[in-house]
Amino acid sequence: xxxxxxxxxxxxxxxxxxxxxxxxxxxxxxxxxxxxxxxxxxxxxxxxxxxxxxxxxxxxxxxxxxxxxxxxxxxxxxxxxxxxxxxxxxxxxxxxxxxxxxxxxxxxxxxxxxxxxxxxxxxxxxxxxxxxxxxxxxxxxxxxxxxxxxxxxxxxxxxxxxxxxxxxxxxxxxxxxxxxxxxxxxxxxxxxxxxxxxxxxxxxxxxxxxxxxxxxxxxxxxxxxxxxxxxxxxxxxxxxxxxxxxxxxxxxx
Amino acid sequence: xxxxxxxxxxxxxxxxxxxxxxxxxxxxxxxxxxxxxxxxxxxxxxxxxxxxxxxxxxxxxxxxxxxxxxxxxxxxxxxxxxxxxxxxxxxxxxxxxxxxxxxxxxxxxxxxxxxxxxxxxxxxxxxxxxxxxxxxxxxxxxxxxxxxxxxxxxxxxxxxxxxxxxxxxxxxxxxxxxxxxxxxxxxxxxxxxxxxxxxxxxxxxxxxxxxxxxxxxxxxxxxxxxxxxxxxxxxxxxxxxxxxxxxxxxxxx
DNA sequence: CGGAGCGTTGACTCAACTCAACTCGGGTGG
DNA sequence: CCACCCGAGTTGAGTTGAGTCAACGCTCCG
Numbered sequence: 001x002x003x004x005x006x007x008x009x010x011x012x013x014x015x016x017x018x019x020x021x022x023x024x025x026x027x028x029x030x031x032x033x034x035x036x037x038x039x040x041x042x043x044x045x046x047x048x049x050x051x052x053x054x055x056x057x058x059x060x061x062x063x064x065x066x067x068x069x070x071x072x073x074x075x076x077x078x079x080x081x082x083x084x085x086x087x088x089x090x091x092x093x094x095x096x097x098x099x100x101x102x103x104x105x106x107x108x109x110x111x112x113x114x115x116x117x118x119x120x121x122x123x124x125x126x127x128x129x130x131x132x133x134x135x136x137x138x139x140x141x142x143x144x145x146x147x148x149x150x151x152x153x154x155x156x157x158x159x160x161x162x163x164x165x166x167x168x169x170x171x172x173x174x175x176x177x178x179x180x181x182x183x184x185x186x187x188x189x190x191x192x193x194x195x196x197x198x199x200x201x202x203x204x205x206x207x208x209x210x211x212x213x214x215x216x217x218x219x220x221x222x223x224x225x226x227x228x229x230x231x232x233x234x235x236x237x238x239x240x241x242x243x244x245x246x247x248x249x250x251x252x253x
Numbered sequence: 254x255x256x257x258x259x260x261x262x263x264x265x266x267x268x269x270x271x272x273x274x275x276x277x278x279x280x281x282x283x284x285x286x287x288x289x290x291x292x293x294x295x296x297x298x299x300x301x302x303x304x305x306x307x308x309x310x311x312x313x314x315x316x317x318x319x320x321x322x323x324x325x326x327x328x329x330x331x332x333x334x335x336x337x338x339x340x341x342x343x344x345x346x347x348x349x350x351x352x353x354x355x356x357x358x359x360x361x362x363x364x365x366x367x368x369x370x371x372x373x374x375x376x377x378x379x380x381x382x383x384x385x386x387x388x389x390x391x392x393x394x395x396x397x398x399x400x401x402x403x404x405x406x407x408x409x410x411x412x413x414x415x416x417x418x419x420x421x422x423x424x425x426x427x428x429x430x431x432x433x434x435x436x437x438x439x440x441x442x443x444x445x446x447x448x449x450x451x452x453x454x455x456x457x458x459x460x461x462x463x464x465x466x467x468x469x470x471x472x473x474x475x476x477x478x479x480x481x482x483x484x485x486x487x488x489x490x491x492x493x494x495x496x497x498x499x500x501x502x503x504x505x506x
Numbered sequence: 507c508g509g510a511g512c513g514t515t516g517a518c519t520c521a522a523c524t525c526a527a528c529t530c531g532g533g534t535g536g
Numbered sequence: 537c538c539a540c541c542c543g544a545g546t547t548g549a550g551t552t553g554a555g556t557c558a559a560c561g562c563t564c565c566g
Binding site: 099138144146147151 | 326328330331332334336338349350352358359381382383384385388389392393395396397398400402403404405407409410411412416454455494496
Binding site: 413414456457459460463 | 521522523524525
């Protein structure tokens with residue numbers, strides 16, 4: 001379901017040459033540690049846009065690192081609505097749960113076509129026991145993501161629609177910019193529908209639409225056909241509640 | 254400011270006898286590891302209700318384990334409003350940040366008078382490098398808290414006031430119940446003002462008040478003078494969106 | 507050519523906010 | 537001991553931000 005091919009074969013690159021490595025768990029591992037990791041990994045996988053590659057309520061024996069494309073983690077509520085927890089960019093570490101046996105509290109879905117690198121939970125836990133470096137790295141990622149989620153929570157809980165949307169766009173802009181070498185133009189690709197934005201921000205897609213119109217009419221941003229253009233960075237930062245403009249970058253994944 | 258006394262002295266109990274231990278980082282450490290930890294800890298501290306024992310924007314060289322009382326972590330927004338990230342009960346691990354030097358993204362405040370156990374960030378990191386067990390434990394806590402925060406986010410983003418309040422009360426009830434041996438009566442102590450509840454849920458205190466009135470009039474819960482009484486657990490679970498009633502307990506801290 | 511999915515817009519509704527007054531209880535100082 | 541004050545909780549009236557419902561346009565794709 002959505003899965004394109006089985007574990008890809010010999011053609012698969014080694015971890016050392018991994019394009020996403022700078023953003024993954026694997027960064028800051030020694031070459032030795034990296035080869036251990038390479039020993040236990042289950043290989044790469046591709047999923048189509050829209051594929052649920054991690055299901056809520058099911059236990060999960062694997063952990064995934066996003067290598068290419070956009071994904072998201074989300075919670076499904078009993079009332080049928082969906083809360084998007086976060087948007088994942090290459091390097092994101094998805095699905096880790098200390099207690100591998102208990103059912104996951106969230107699901108994950110591919111937004112664009114994606115490629116992931118799969119690791120067995122168990123093998124990873126074993127490795128953590130032997131190489132503290134790995135355990136530390138995982139802990140760091142866990143707390144970093146926690147911070148990002150706290151910001152997201154504050155955004156949803158305490159800002160009006162315009163502020164929420166501005167804040168999210170700003171955050172995504174920054175995150176995308178960080179991993180593309182050339183920071184030349186102010187346009188980035190944002191493969192999000194208005195419904196996705198709404199589900200991340202606790203708004204309806206209709207209201208996201210109106211809000212975006214407002215921002216467009218005020219010449220602050222334009223989001224059209226998957227392209228986000230920041231027309232007035234200062235105004236946007238203000239609407240978004242970024243006090244220090246773009247200095248906060250460090251704290252993003 | 255709010256601090257009652259300096260590091261308490263010899264009277265301080267050993268980690269082995271720590272009353273909060275079952276809920277702390279320290280659980281699941283061997284006696285040896287525990288004595289290492291005991292070697293680096295900075296001692297206990299007491300803070301008055303209302304004291305900000307961890308400030309947003311300042312780097313933090315210490316990590317705290319809550320031993321007694323209630324606390325909260327919160328974000329202050331530029332617009333002056335406050336978003337409560339979570340409520341902390343004894344055992345909570347507060348203030349850990351992989352990169353100890355960068356400023357904290359949130360603050361923490363005592364809700365009641367509290368007692369905490371302080372550890373140096375640096376010492377802890379060193380210990381993690383030597384005892385993988387500790388690193389693993391920290392990672393687990395980080396991901397567990399992440400899950401709790403995701404639930405909180407979903408609650409705030411995708412439920413109406415009545416559902417949010419019900420959900421929060423249910424969660425707190427369960428958490429408090431878990432750490433009190435006798436689960437006899439249905440009443441617990443909840444030292445939260447309506448304003449705190451509002452700031453956690455993205456509501457105004459006025460609206461929390463009306464919502465609580467509604468729940469009281471419907472004979473679902475009563476929250477009066479710091480005492481929470483669940484009058485109709487089933488209805489509450491339904492309002493709160495707890496599908497399995499009280500089976501989800503495991504996943505709480 | 508016809509759908510399906512996404513975006514856009516308008517008209518109407520309603521949940522939650524704002525503002526403001528008033529109560530109640532506990533603490534404090536004269 | 538009493539008057540006062542302050543913080544928390546209540547309640548009402550009016551406002552508004554966001555949701556709902558519904559129609560319609562556009563584009564891509566089969």
